[in-house]
Amino acid sequence: MRDYYDARAAEYDDWYLGLGLFAERDRPGWKEELAALERAIASLPWAHTLDVACGTGFLTQYLPGEIVGLDQSEQMLEIARERVPTATFTQGDAFELPFGPWAFERVFTAHFYGHLDQTERGRFLAEAERVAPELVVCDAALRSGREHEEVQERVLEDGSTWTVYKRFFAPEELAAELGGGQVLFSGDWFVVVRCD
Numbered sequence: 001m002r003d004y005y006d007a008r009a010a011e012y013d014d015w016y017l018g019l020g021l022f023a024e025r026d027r028p029g030w031k032e033e034l035a036a037l038e039r040a041i042a043s044l045p046w047a048h049t050l051d052v053a054c055g056t057g058f059l060t061q062y063l064p065g066e067i068v069g070l071d072q073s074e075q076m077l078e079i080a081r082e083r084v085p086t087a088t089f090t091q092g093d094a095f096e097l098p099f100g101p102w103a104f105e106r107v108f109t110a111h112f113y114g115h116l117d118q119t120e121r122g123r124f125l126a127e128a129e130r131v132a133p134e135l136v137v138c139d140a141a142l143r144s145g146r147e148h149e150e151v152q153e154r155v156l157e158d159g160s161t162w163t164v165y166k167r168f169f170a171p172e173e174l175a176a177e178l179g180g181g182q183v184l185f186s187g188d189w190f191v192v193v194r195c196d
C-alpha cells in the first residue's frame with residue numbers, strides 16, 4: 001500500500017470532497033453523511049488519542065483531545081501537519097507502533113482496517129490493544145447489492161493503476177469482529193464502532 005498512498009496523497013481529499021476523479025461519482029447523500037460522521041467523531045469524549053493511518057488528517061481534525069497521528073506515508077503526513085497544526089504527526093508502521101503500553105487512552109483508525117488481510121488484522125488489533133484501552137474504528141459501510149470484500153482496480157490522475165483490497169462492513173458484523181463493540185455511527189457510506 002505504501003507506494004499507492006504516496007502517489008495518491010495530493011489527490012486523496014478529492015474522495016471526501018467530490019473533486020477531481022470523484023466529481024462525477026454518483027454518491028447519494030454522501031455530503032450530508034460525511035458532515036454527520038464529522039459530528040459523531042467530534043462528539044467522542046475528550047481523550048489522548050493515536051490516529052493510526054491518519055492519512056491527510058481529514059478526519060483527525062475532528063478528534064477531540066490531545067492527538068497524535070501516525071502514517072507510513074510522509075506525503076500524507078505533510079498534508080496532515082498543515083491541516084491540523086494542533087496535533088503531532090509521526091511516520092511509523094501500524095503493525096509496530098512506536099509507543100509503550102497504554103501510552104494513549106484511545107486508538108482511532110479510519111479506512112485502514114478494511115484494507116487488511118486476516119493476518120494483518122490480528123497484528124493491528126494486538127498493537128492497538130497494547131497501546132490503548134479503547135479502539136474506535138471508522139470504515140466503509142456495506143451497501144445493499146455490494147459484496148463484503150472486493151479487489152479494486154484504482155486509477156490515479158496520472159493514469160497509474162493500482163490493485164487495492166477493500167472490505168465493506170455491516171455495523172454489527174464489524175462490532176462482533178472487533179470482539180464486541182458499540183456501534184457509534186451507521187450510515188449508507190460509513191460505520192463507526194468503539195470497543196474497550
Ligand SMILES: C[S@@+](CC[C@H](N)C(=O)[O-])C[C@H]1O[C@@H](n2cnc3c(N)ncnc32)[C@H](O)[C@@H]1O
Pocket residue numbers: 001002005006052053054055056057058059070071072073076092093094095109110111112
Ligand atoms: C485509505 S487511507 C485512510 C486515511 C485516513 N485515515 C482517512 O480516513 O482519511 C489509508 C492510510 O493508511 C496508511 N497506511 C497503510 N499501511 C500502513 C501501515 N502499515 N502503517 C501506517 N500507515 C499505513 C496509508 O499511507 C494511508 O494514508
